[in-house]
Amino acid sequence: MRAVLPVVTVVAAIFALWYAGAVWLNAPWARDQAARAGVELTLPELVSATWSQERPRLPAPHQVAEEFWKSTAGTRLSSKRNLLYHAWVTLAATLTGFALGTGLGILLAVGIVHDRTMNASVMPWVIASQTIPILAIAPMIIVVLNSVGVTGLLPKAIISMYLSFFPVVVGMVKGFRSPDAMLLDQMRTWSASRSQTFRKLRWPASLPYLFPSLKVAVAASLVGAIIGELPTGAVAGLGARMLSGSYYGQTVQIWSALVMAAILAAALVAVIGLAERAAGRAMGGRA
Amino acid sequence: MSTGVALLVLLLAWVGAWWLNIRAVRAGGWLGRIFPPVFFGATLLLLWELAVRVFHVSPVLLPAPSAIAVRLVASGAVLWGDVVQTFFKGALSGYVIGCGAAIVAGILVDRMPFLRRGLLPVGNFVSALPIIGMAPIMVMWFGFDWESKAAIVVLMVFFPMLVNTVQGLAATDAMQRDLMDTYAASYRQSLFKLRLPAAAPFLFNGLKICTTLALIGAIVAEFFGSPTRGMGFRISTEVGRLALDMVWAEIAVAALVGSAFYGIVALAERAVTFWHPAQRG
Numbered sequence: 411m412r413a414v415l416p417v418v419t420v421v422a423a424i425f426a427l428w429y430a431g432a433v434w435l436n437a438p439w440a441r442d443q444a445a446r447a448g449v450e451l452t453l454p455e456l457v458s459a460t461w462s463q464e465r466p467r468l469p470a471p472h473q474v475a476e477e478f479w480k481s482t483a484g485t486r487l488s489s490k491r492n493l494l495y496h497a498w499v500t501l502a503a504t505l506t507g508f509a510l511g512t513g514l515g516i517l518l519a520v521g522i523v524h525d526r527t528m529n530a531s532v533m534p535w536v537i538a539s540q541t542i543p544i545l546a547i548a549p550m551i552i553v554v555l556n557s558v559g560v561t562g563l564l565p566k567a568i569i570s571m572y573l574s575f576f577p578v579v580v581g582m583v584k585g586f587r588s589p590d591a592m593l594l595d596q597m598r599t600w601s602a603s604r605s606q607t608f609r610k611l612r613w614p615a616s617l618p619y620l621f622p623s624l625k626v627a628v629a630a631s632l633v634g635a636i637i638g639e640l641p642t643g644a645v646a647g648l649g650a651r652m653l654s655g656s657y658y659g660q661t662v663q664i665w666s667a668l669v670m671a672a673i674l675a676a677a678l679v680a681v682i683g684l685a686e687r688a689a690g691r692a693m694g695g696r697a
Numbered sequence: 698m699s700t701g702v703a704l705l706v707l708l709l710a711w712v713g714a715w716w717l718n719i720r721a722v723r724a725g726g727w728l729g730r731i732f733p734p735v736f737f738g739a740t741l742l743l744l745w746e747l748a749v750r751v752f753h754v755s756p757v758l759l760p761a762p763s764a765i766a767v768r769l770v771a772s773g774a775v776l777w778g779d780v781v782q783t784f785f786k787g788a789l790s791g792y793v794i795g796c797g798a799a800i801v802a803g804i805l806v807d808r809m810p811f812l813r814r815g816l817l818p819v820g821n822f823v824s825a826l827p828i829i830g831m832a833p834i835m836v837m838w839f840g841f842d843w844e845s846k847a848a849i850v851v852l853m854v855f856f857p858m859l860v861n862t863v864q865g866l867a868a869t870d871a872m873q874r875d876l877m878d879t880y881a882a883s884y885r886q887s888l889f890k891l892r893l894p895a896a897a898p899f900l901f902n903g904l905k906i907c908t909t910l911a912l913i914g915a916i917v918a919e920f921f922g923s924p925t926r927g928m929g930f931r932i933s934t935e936v937g938r939l940a941l942d943m944v945w946a947e948i949a950v951a952a953l954v955g956s957a958f959y960g961i962v963a964l965a966e967r968a969v970t971f972w973h974p975a976q977r978g
Contacts, residue, residue, distance in 0.1 A: 416907030422818070435838070486780055530722045545829070545913045546737035547948050549920065550936045550972060554758055571710070605832060629825040636827050640920055648830075656833030656921055671827045679825050 428471055436460035469662045478666040490646070497670050499647040503563050503635040507570020508628050515569065515578025515627070522579070523586040523612070524602040526606065533583070540576050544569065545637045550640060564637035566647075573634040574627035581623030583624070585616025614693060623688035628678045636671060648674075703751035707744055714740035737932040760942040768942040769949060776950050784954050786843035791850025796907055799855045800900065803862025805886070806895040817863055823856040825973040832918040832932035841922045856888075862905075865899025866892050898973050901966035908958045912951065 427439070438460040444451045451459065461470040469477075481493040490496070518536065521528045548569045555565040589611050599608045639649030648667045655664035714736065721732040742762050751762040756764060769776070782958070806812045832849045839845035869892055877887040893900075919929025928947055935943040 413814065413818075416811050416813075416817050422814035468834075484802050527719045527722045527733065529887075531718050531733035534734035535737060538952075540909060545917050547932060547944070547960075549933060550941075550944050553936050554941070558758065559825045615877075625825070629827075635828055636830060637917060640917075644755070652830055652833055653921075656837065661834065661837070664830075668827075668830050671830055675825050675827060676822065 428445070428462070428468075430471040431470045432455055432466065433460045439463065439467070447689040463657050466661055469665050473662055474665040474669060477662045478669055480661075481666060482670075493651070493666060493670055496647050496651050496667070497674060499671050500632070500635050500639065500671075501674060503566035503638065503647070504570055504632045505566035506563060507634060508574050508631040510567060511571040511574030511627060511631060512578050512624065516582055517625075518575070518579045519582035519586060520608070522583050524608075525679055529563040535580050536576065539572075545634065548634070548637045549640060550688055551555050560594075563608065569638045570634035573630040577623045577626040577630065578620075581619045581626075582616055585619030586612045588619065590614045617689055617693065621682060621689070624682050627680050628682060629675055632671065632675050632678065703747075707747055707751070710744060711740065712749065714722030714743075741814035755928065757939050757941060762947055764942045765945040765949065769946040772943065774945060775926075778926050779928045779931050779947065780950060780954055782843060782924070783846070783915050783919065783929065784912065785919070787927070788911040789867045790843070791847035791905060791915065792854060793876065793913040794847065795851035795854035795911075796904060798851070799903075800862050802835040802855075803859050806859070806863055807866040809851075810830045811837055813863060817860065820856045820860045822864075824860060828856075829851050829914060831916055832914070833921045836918060846915040846918045846923075846927075850911045853910045853914045857906055857910070858903040861899045861903030862896065863897025865903075868899060869895045897966075897970045901962065901970060904962050905959060906964070907963055909955060912955050912958065916951065957974055 437460055440456055440463070441451065444456075444459070461473070463673060466473070478493065485492040500501065501672070518532065522533055522536075523529070534558050551569060552565045552648075555561070557566070586608075593611060593615075594607070597611055602610070602624065636649040636652070637648070639647035648671050651667040652664050657659065718733045721736065740775040745759075746761050746763060749759060760768075760888040786938055806816050831850070832845075835845045835852070839848050851935055873891060873895070874887070877891050882890070916929040916932070919927045920933055928951055931947050932944055935941075935947070943961075
């Protein structure tokens with residue numbers, strides 16, 4: 411209870427601010443409409459007018475919820491207008507990219523930990539690779555890959571992969587190096603091979619580092635998939651919904667796509683949290 | 698046959714470079730630290746150049762590094778204009794406003810434990826959301842020019858920075874705070890002399906994360922509408938014209954600006970948190 415009450419208060423405050431913001435931002439248009447119709451708006455009328463516009467500058471939460479409900483439960487699941495369909499398109503790319511990125515990240519980390527040359531020459535570039543605003547060049551990558559014949563899911567997944575491998579590399583290098591000299595010496599006294607040391611010491615020791623990195627990676631991966639859908643080639647997915655919403659001034663559509671993206675992000679992070687707990691239990695931890 | 702020979706040449710170049718790198722790492726010293734990454738990068742560029750030339754890759758797909766360098770020099774003025782528009786006007790102003798607001802908010806939140814317990818989970822949650830999706834909305838609200846880019850950058854950097862600030866302010870232990878109490882230090886004194894310096898590693902962690910977010914936010918927001926300059930605008934239009942050398946030049950500039958931005962913050966960190974174990978290495 412002690413933990414829940416403050417969070418609920420903050421969330422309630424955010425919603426209150428949102429409603430207030432809707433009034434503030436939509437008021438000029440509502441007043442304008444009223445002036446054209448030649449009527450004077452009272453305050454309650456003004457408020458209700460700002461919360462029920464067709465294309466508001468900032469839709470009120472209940473409008474977003476309504477649109478969200480309509481486009482998920484209110485439309486056929488097979489229809490292209492169903493938000494769940496778009497969410498699935500994005501999710502598929504996110505998960506593919508996330509899996510590829512995690513695999514690549516762990517492999518690189520293994521290489522970096524075991525090979526001095528790789529550590530010295532690759533690690534700085536792993537860090538430098540993230541200063542390239544990959545999201546910014548995502549459209550180009552999509553276009554180029556499209557022209558070589560790679561279409562559909564893969565180009566988006568590649569962008570997700572690029573974004574998600576970095577946190578995994580950094581976290582896992584730290585994790586694989588976390589066993590201290592004493593433990594490594596112990597493995598040596600048992601004359602353990604490098605692969606045995608890896609399997610029985612380094613890998614288990616790195617798990618507390620793996621899961622936080624995975625959480626960051628999956629969030630980044632979702633962003634990558636969404637941005638990957640922005641170029642004109644993509645007609646499906648949450649990013650495409652946002653883009654078409656922004657073209658046609660359908661703000662409510664943008665916001666409901668945003669809500670869907672938020673739900674996806676929260677769900678993905680929660681799933682990894684569950685996996686973290688399961689792994690902790692399997693290894694005999696108390697968590 | 699010639700493809701096979703070319704592949705062999707590429708492979709040999711790679712192996713030779715790798716062997717040199719191993720020697721350099723073994724040698725140790727500054728040579729072992731500086732040389733390998735630089736050389737590794739140079740090798741990649743060389744292989745890229747060779748591959749493009751040998752396999753006659755169409756410049757529409759992948760221009761050679763030399764072509765990109767030529768373009769980089771030839772369009773210097775245009776590129777600089779884009780940097781000013783996107784980085785200095787959009788990203789930097791949003792970064793300063795967003796991080797500044799987050800630090801102030803963090804200090805305020807820290808005074809009220811109730812707010813802290815409420816905001817920290819929410820902040821952590823929001824940090825994981827794809828905020829960049831708000832870009833079209835910001836463009837709608839603030840217009841095409843740099844103000845909308847600054848706005849999306851503010852939104853993107855605020856919560857990661859807030860979470861880091863709050864965590865940093867909690868980083869002092871009870872003993873240190875008790876010491877300030879025995880000195881009869883006021884809230885202000887203990888904030889500036891103990892808690893903010895102790896929070897500096899966390900603050901800089903946040904500031905460094907935000908450098909990348911800021912540049913990405915400013916560039917991506919330009920895809921949703923911008924004046925006829927800016928890095929995001931240039932990238933999306935030049936892709937449309939298939940002038941890939943210009944696109945790559947823009948990417949090189951973006952990487953350079955991003956690295957420089959990160960590097961400056963990292964240098965400031967080194968100067969401010971020289972006492973921290975991570976900096977003494």
